[in-house]
Each structure stands twice: as structure tokens, then as C-alpha cells.
Amino acid sequence: MKRDAPLxxxxxxxxxxxxxxxxxxxxxxxxxxxxxxxxxxVTVSKSLWSMASDGRLLxxxxxxxxxxxxxxxxxxxxxxPLGLLMARxxxxxxxxxxxxxxxxxxxxxxxxxxxxxxFGLTDxxxxxxxxxxxxxxxxxATEDSVQGVDPQLLRVASTLGVRGLRFxxxxxxxxxxxxxxxxxxxxxxxxxxxxxxxxLLFVSGGLGQLLTVGRELMDVPQVMAVMVAIIIIGxxxxxxxxxxxxxxxxxxxxxxxxx
Amino acid sequence: MLRALLGRWRSSLRLxxxxxxxxxxxxxxxxxxxxxxxxxxxxxxxxxxxxxSGELVCLLGPSxxxxxxxxYALAGHVQPTGGTVSIDGQRISGPGPDRLLMFxxxxxxxxxTVRGNITFALAARGVPRSERKERADQYIRRVQxxxxxxxxxxxxxxxxxxxxxxxxxxxxxPTVLLMDEPFGSLDAQTRIHMQELLQSIWxxxxxxxxxxxxxxxxxxxxxxxxxxxxxxPGRIVRDLEVHLPMPRHPEDAALTEMVRHVQGLLREVExxxxxxxxxxxxxxPAASSPPLPASGLPRPAR
Ligand SMILES: Nc1ncnc2c1ncn2[C@@H]1O[C@H](COP(=O)(O)OP(=O)(O)O)[C@@H](O)[C@H]1O
Ligand SMILES: [Mg+2]
Numbered sequence: 350m351k352r353d354a355p356l357x358x359x360x361x362x363x364x365x366x367x368x369x370x371x372x373x374x375x376x377x378x379x380x381x382x383x384x385x386x387x388x389x390x391v392t393v394s395k396s397l398w399s400m401a402s403d404g405r406l407l408x409x410x411x412x413x414x415x416x417x418x419x420x421x422x423x424x425x426x427x428x429x430p431l432g433l434l435m436a437r438x439x440x441x442x443x444x445x446x447x448x449x450x451x452x453x454x455x456x457x458x459x460x461x462x463x464x465x466x467x468f469g470l471t472d473x474x475x476x477x478x479x480x481x482x483x484x485x486x487x488x489x490a491t492e493d494s495v496q497g498v499d500p501q502l503l504r505v506a507s508t509l510g511v512r513g514l515r516f517x518x519x520x521x522x523x524x525x526x527x528x529x530x531x532x533x534x535x536x537x538x539x540x541x542x543x544x545x546x547x548x549l550l551f552v553s554g555g556l557g558q559l560l561t562v563g564r565e566l567m568d569v570p571q572v573m574a575v576m577v578a579i580i581i582i583g584x585x586x587x588x589x590x591x592x593x594x595x596x597x598x599x600x601x602x603x604x605x606x607x608x
Numbered sequence: 609m610l611r612a613l614l615g616r617w618r619s620s621l622r623l624x625x626x627x628x629x630x631x632x633x634x635x636x637x638x639x640x641x642x643x644x645x646x647x648x649x650x651x652x653x654x655x656x657x658x659x660x661s662g663e664l665v666c667l668l669g670p671s672x673x674x675x676x677x678x679x680y681a682l683a684g685h686v687q688p689t690g691g692t693v694s695i696d697g698q699r700i701s702g703p704g705p706d707r708l709l710m711f712x713x714x715x716x717x718x719x720x721t722v723r724g725n726i727t728f729a730l731a732a733r734g735v736p737r738s739e740r741k742e743r744a745d746q747y748i749r750r751v752q753x754x755x756x757x758x759x760x761x762x763x764x765x766x767x768x769x770x771x772x773x774x775x776x777x778x779x780x781x782p783t784v785l786l787m788d789e790p791f792g793s794l795d796a797q798t799r800i801h802m803q804e805l806l807q808s809i810w811x812x813x814x815x816x817x818x819x820x821x822x823x824x825x826x827x828x829x830x831x832x833x834x835x836x837x838x839x840x841p842g843r844i845v846r847d848l849e850v851h852l853p854m855p856r857h858p859e860d861a862a863l864t865e866m867v868r869h870v871q872g873l874l875r876e877v878e879x880x881x882x883x884x885x886x887x888x889x890x891x892x893p894a895a896s897s898p899p900l901p902a903s904g905l906p907r908p909a910r
Contacts, residue, residue, distance in 0.1 A: 505715040508683065509780065510705050511732040519728060523719045603718045603762025 388570045396570035397577060405559065406578060413555035414582075416472065417544050420479035424536055428484040429529065432491025433522075446492070449485050457482025457543035461550060475547040482543030483536040490532020494525040527598050534591040541583055556582075624866055627833050627849040634658035635696060635816050636682060636784065642690030643677050643842075651677040652688070653841035659833075662814040666821055666831035668870070670878055674842025675820040676788055682818060683709040683786050695784065705733065708782035712789045714769035716761040722748060722772045723757040726779045733780050747775040751805060767798035771805070778809065785817045791826065800858050803829050807855050824870045828863055829856055834870065838877045845882055846873060 370390045377389035384392075400406040434441040435449070460481045464474040498521065506520045522529075548557020556579055563571035599605045631637045636659040643652040651674040659665050667675045680686035681693055684703040693700050695707070703709075716725050726744035735743065748757055751771040761769055770790060777785060791799045803826060810817060810830075821827050827834045828850060836846035848870075852862055876882035 501711060501713055501715045502717065504685070504709075505711070505717075507703055508685070508707075508709040509729045509732050509776075510703075511728075515732060520717065523717070526719075601719060601760065603760060 385567070386569055388573065392570045393573045393577065396568070397574035400559070400571065400574060400578075406575075409554065409556045409559045410578070410582060412553075413544060413548065413557070416475060416548075416555065417479065417540055420476045420544070421483065421537060421540050423476070424480050424484040424487055424540060425533065427480075428487030428532075428536065429491050431484070431488040432493075432529075432532075433495060433517075435488065435492040436495035437521075449488055452481075453485040453489060457539065458546040461547060470551055472553075475544065475553060478547040479540050479543045483540035486539050487532050487536035490535060491525070491529050494528020494532065495521060497528060498524040527595070527602055527604055530591070530595050530598055534587070534595065537586070537591065538583070541586075545579065623851045623862055624834075624848045624869065625851060627847045629658035629660055631658050633660060635661040635663075636818070637694045637697070638678075638682070638691070639694075640691035641678070641681060641688050641693065643674070643681065643686065643688045645677075650841035652681070653843050655691070655842070655844055657835065657844060657847070659816060659818065661816050663832050664810050664817045664819060664830055665833045665835060666819045666827035667835050667837060668821060668824065668827040668831075668874075669837030670839060670874070671822060672842075673837040673839035673877075675822075675837055677842065678837075679709070679786050679788050679818060679820050682784070683707055685709065705780075706782055707784045707786060708777050708780060710773060710777050710785065710787045710790050712792045714761070714766075714773035716769060716772055716776070718761050721758050721760055722753060722764070722775075725761070725772060726776045729776050729780050743779055744775075747779040748772075750778065750809065751775040765798075766794050767802060770794065770802060774802075774806070774809075778813075778815075783816060785815050787817065787819045789820050789822070792821070792823075799826070803858070804855070806830060811854055824874060825858070825863075825867050828852075828866050828870065829858060836870070836873060836877065838880070838882065845877060 374389040374391060377384060377387050377392075381387075397406070431441075431445070431449070435446045436442070457478055460478045461474070464477040468474040468477060502520060502524050506516055511520055544555070545557045545560075547553070548555040549561055550557075552558060556575060559575045560572055563569070563575060596605075631639070636657070638655055638657040641652055641655040641657075642650075644650050655674075655678060657665075657678075667678060669675055677686055681688045684693075684700050684707065687702075695704075700707075716722075717728065720728055723741070723744045726747060727740040730740045730743060731737075745757065748754060751774050753768060753771050753775065756764065756768065756772075761772065764772065774790075791802045794802060806817075807830065809815075819827075819830055821830075831850050834846075834848050834850055835844055836848070837843065838845045850866070852860070852866070856863055873882060
């Protein structure tokens with residue numbers, strides 16, 4: 350009965366996007382603003398195409414994603430264990446958690462001046478900013494989801510005599526996993542933001558620099574084209590990677606009403 | 609045959625006899641148990657209870673009379689603020705592998721299949737890997753869940769979840785099974801099925817079971833003994849042996865008669881007008897009614 354509903358949904362969304370694009374194109378053609386400052390979607394997609402075909406876009410994307418990947422792995426490798434420790438050990442809860450919460454209030458780009466002083470104009474500086482931007486969020490989300498584990502499961506584990514590593518990795522971690530993955534997703538979007546903010550500020554060869562170059566050349570279509578590319582990459586990773594993993598996990602765990 | 613028929617017509621009072629179990633014959637021995645939550649609410653006061661090996665004791669009483677607290681104290685999940693609990697003469701100080709607690713929720717691990725839940729529990733009890741699957745399947749058959757070995761908990765109905773939970777509890781083979789209103793959240797039909805299943809399992813294994821319920825019919829359907837409790841403070845007011853052989857039928861006339869009788873007692877408990885039962889040892893030491901030997905319990909024909 351509802352099988353064609355998603356299709357209809359997509360068609361509706363697509364229609365809306367087309368209408369908005371048409372509005373944008375019309376507005377730019379009205380000539381209220383200079384076409385150099387407010388190009389329409391046609392000009393922007395031409396610019397996007399030219400950057401895609403001469404390899405500049407792919408180059409910058411690979412650079413940015415490579416950086417992001419490295420920083421993200423570090424964030425996860427530190428953030429998840431840190432979150433587990435904060436949830437399970439009184440010392441970490443009492444001493445480390447307040448520090449983590451405090452630092453989390455700091456927008457990630459504020460780490461850049463410090464990073465530049467410590468590491469100079471290097472990749473390491475950007476990596477540092479990205480890690481600082483995402484590791485704390487991941488740690489807090491992990492801690493949250495471990496705290497939120499159904500107490501019934503903990504009691505049943507205790508009465509079944511499940512202890513030690515078997516408890517940590519066989520009960521606690523899987524029980525908290527859906528929440529942890531949500532935290533990882535959040536961490537990824539923090540990292541993505543921090544990365545672009547960092548890349549904007551100096552010669553980095555990534556998407557951020559492509560934006561800066563566009564500004565320096567006063568090439569508004571390029572700036573907008575890169576923005577579009579950033580949006581598309583962001584949505585793709587979120588959809589393809591995280592929503593698939595999250596959806597599968599939640600279905601298996603019986604958290605979604607798939608009866 | 610005639611005697612069995614006659615038995616049905618005997619008054620419920622003769623089928624329900626006060627239980628007197630000496631501590632030195634008991635599997636579980638509770639003496640002078642008291643518990644206060646936050647040093648305020650008196651959940652239990654001066655509770656004495658002896659349970660023989662192989663008995664199925666139902667703790668029955670209105671909500672808030674301390675049934676769960678008593679059960680959790682037996683499990684070692686609650687540290688009582690007074691008195692002692694001993695199993696086989698050994699004072700307990702916490703949860704142990706000899707006792708297993710089952711809750712009102714099935715509490716299956718949602719990411720593991722039915723079989724996975726059981727093998728995981730067996731692994732925690734140190735059962736070698738090679739034996740786990742076979743043993744799991746054996747208990748899955750015993751609770752009639754064949755064909756659902758690879759099913760995830762959220763795909764099961766409430767009754768099936770409870771059966772899976774029961775299979776997991778039985779598979780780890782505790783000597784004492786403690787159940788806290790395990791069928792309380794099931795619909796009436798499923799509930800009767802589960803009661804019949806538990807009866808048949810008990811008849812086969814003669815496991816010592818302490819079963820908490822606030823449903824009089826359930827208590828008399830299952831219990832070889834029914835322990836009636838009263839609130840404020842939580843205490844035991846009657847301890848009755850149920851001399852009705854298993855398997856029992858939910859609509860059995862004698863059972864219905866006993867239900868009516870115990871419901872009367874329960875109403876008095878709620879109005880707080882039930883006189884304390886004569887303390888068995890203090891006034892008349894074993895004179896009024898000699899302690900029943902273990903064989904006096906209704907045993908199923910094998
Ligand atoms: N964790 C707790 N903290 C404080 N009071 C509690 C707690 N658990 C139970 N109680 C109180 O102790 C009494 C007995 O509770 P309980 O053993 O759960 O009764 P039952 O299982 O018979 O309904 C009740 O008055 C209840 O409110
Ligand atoms: Mg209770």
C-alpha cells in the first residue's frame with residue numbers, strides 16, 4: 350500500500366529543489382545585483398564542471414578527505430575509550446569529565462592560533478584543530494550512551510554472572526553501540542566543519558583553499574561552486590556511511606519499529 | 609480414582625495446610641530478615657522463611673508488601689539491613705552462580721539471537737564452547753521455541769520472549785530459580801500457557817523455585833507452597849502448603865475453591881484485619897500439627 354510513498358516523497362523533494370533553482374536563476378537574471386557578484390545556478394554549475402574536469406576539484410577533495418580521515422581516526426581512537434572511562438571510572442567522571450565539558454564549549458577554530466604556535470603552518474596544525482573539534486563530542490556522546498544503557502540489562506548480566514572483559518565487550522559496548530554511532534556521526538560533522546575552517550586560513554591545498562582562491566580571484570561562481578561541492582560531499586558521507594550503519598544497527602537492536 | 613474424585617471435593621482448608629519447615633531441613637533459610645530503604649521505608653520486618661529443596665514457593669501479597677525486596681535479598685542483589693539468608697547452611701553475601709533471578713521483563717540481550725542469548729550466558733558460566741550450542745538448543749526445545757533459534761528478541765511476541773528468557777535461565781542450571789512476577793506483563797491466555805509450561809518444567813526437574821506474584825490464581829496454580837505477605841511493615845502472615853497434585857488445571861474446582869479462600873485472606877490483609885497466625889514454634893512446638901515430611905508434598909506421578 351505504501352510502497353510507492355518514498356518515490357513520491359523523492360519526486361516532491363526534487364520538484365521543490367528545481368523550483369528553488371529556477372527562482373535563483375530568475376533572480377540573478379533580473380539584474381538587481383551585478384551578475385559577477387550574484388551568478389545564477391547555470392554559471393555556477395559551469396564553474397563546477399570546469400573545476401571537476403581539470404581535476405582541481407578532485408585533487409582538493411581528496412586532500413581534504415585524506416586529512417579528515419586521518420584526524421577522524423585519531424578522534425575516534427581517543428574519544429570512544431575516553432568516553433568509556435568517563436562512564437565507568439569515578440576518577441575520570443569526577444576529574445576529567447568537567448575539563449572535557451569545559452573545552453567542548455570552545456569553538457574548534459579557537460584552537461588554531463595555539464596550533465599555529467605549536468606546529469607552525471603545517472598539516473599537523475589542521476589535524477590538531479580537527480581532532481580537538483571532534484574528539485570531545487565523541488567522548489561525551491559515548492559517555493552518555495553508556496550511562497543510558499538499560500539498567501535491566503546490567504542487572505541480568507550480573508545475575509547471569511557476566512563479568513570482566515566479557516561484560517565490557519559483550520554487554521556494555523553492544524548495549525551502548527547505537528548511541529555511540531550517533532555520537533560518531535555527530536563527531537564527523539564537527540570534524541568536517543573544523544577542517545574547512547582550518548583550511549580557509551592558510552595554503553592547504555584542500556577545498557577550503559579552493560574557496561580562498563576563488564575569493565582572491567573575485568571569482569564568485571567558483572566560490573559558490575565549491576560551496577555546492579562541500580554540501581554534496583557532506584551529505585553523501587552522512588547518507589552513505591552513517592545513516593546506513595546507524596539504520597542497520599538500530600534495526601538489528603530492535604530500536605526501530607520494524608515489526 | 610474414587611479417592612482422587614473425593615479429593616477434589618475436600619474443602620480447600622484441608623488442601624491448604626500451614627507449613628512448618630525446620631531450618632536444618634531447608635535449602636534456603638531466612639531468619640529475622642529486615643530491610644529498610646534509605647533507613648525510612650520498612651520494606652521487610654522479622655521475616656522467617658525456610659524453603660526445602662525442590663519446592664516451588666509462591667510469595668503472594670498486595671503491591672508494596674516487600675515481595676521483590678525479599679526475593680532480591682535471596683538473590684543477593686539487596687543487602688538486607690538485618691537478619692540473615694543462608695543457602696545450604698551457608699550465609700550468602702551477594703549474587704552467586706547457585707541462584708538466578710528472572711524479572712518481569714524478559715531482559716534478553718537485543719543484539720543476540722535467541723540461541724545467542726543462551727550460549728552467551730553459558731559462556732559466562734564457563735561451559736566449554738563445543739557444548740554450548742547443543743545445550744542451548746536442548747533448552748529451546750524444552751520451552752517449545754524450536755524454529756526461533758536464529759530470531760532476534762524484538763521479532764518475538766511477549767510470551768515467546770519470556771520463554772526465551774526462561775530457557776536462558778534454565779540452561780545455566782542454577783540450583784535456585786528466583787522469579788519476580790515473570791508473567792505479569794503477559795496477556796491472560798499466554799500467561800496460562802506459561803504457567804503450564806513452568807509446571808511441566810518443575811515436574812521434570814524439581815528445581816527449587818521462589819516465585820513472586822500478586823495474582824492469587826497464579827500462586828495456587830503453581831505453588832507447592834503459598835506464602836502470604838502483608839505491607840507496612842512487609843511481613844509474612846500465612847505460610848500454606850498446597851496439597852493439590854500437579855499438573856493442575858486452571859479451572860479445577862478445588863483450585864477455584866482455594867482461590868476464593870485465599871482471596872478472602874488477601875482482602876483481610878488489605879484491610880489489615882487478619883490476625884497473626886499462631887507462631888508455629890513459640891506456643892505449641894510441633895504438637896498441633898506435626899511437621900510434614902518432604903514426601904507429604906504433592907509429587908507428580910512420573
Ligand atoms: N529502591 C527503593 N527505594 C525506596 N523504597 C523502595 C525501593 N524499592 C521498594 N521500596 C519500597 O519498599 C516497599 C516494598 O517494595 P517491594 O519489595 O518492591 O514490594 P512488592 O514487590 O511486594 O510490590 C514498598 O513500600 C516500596 O515503595
Ligand atoms: Mg515487586
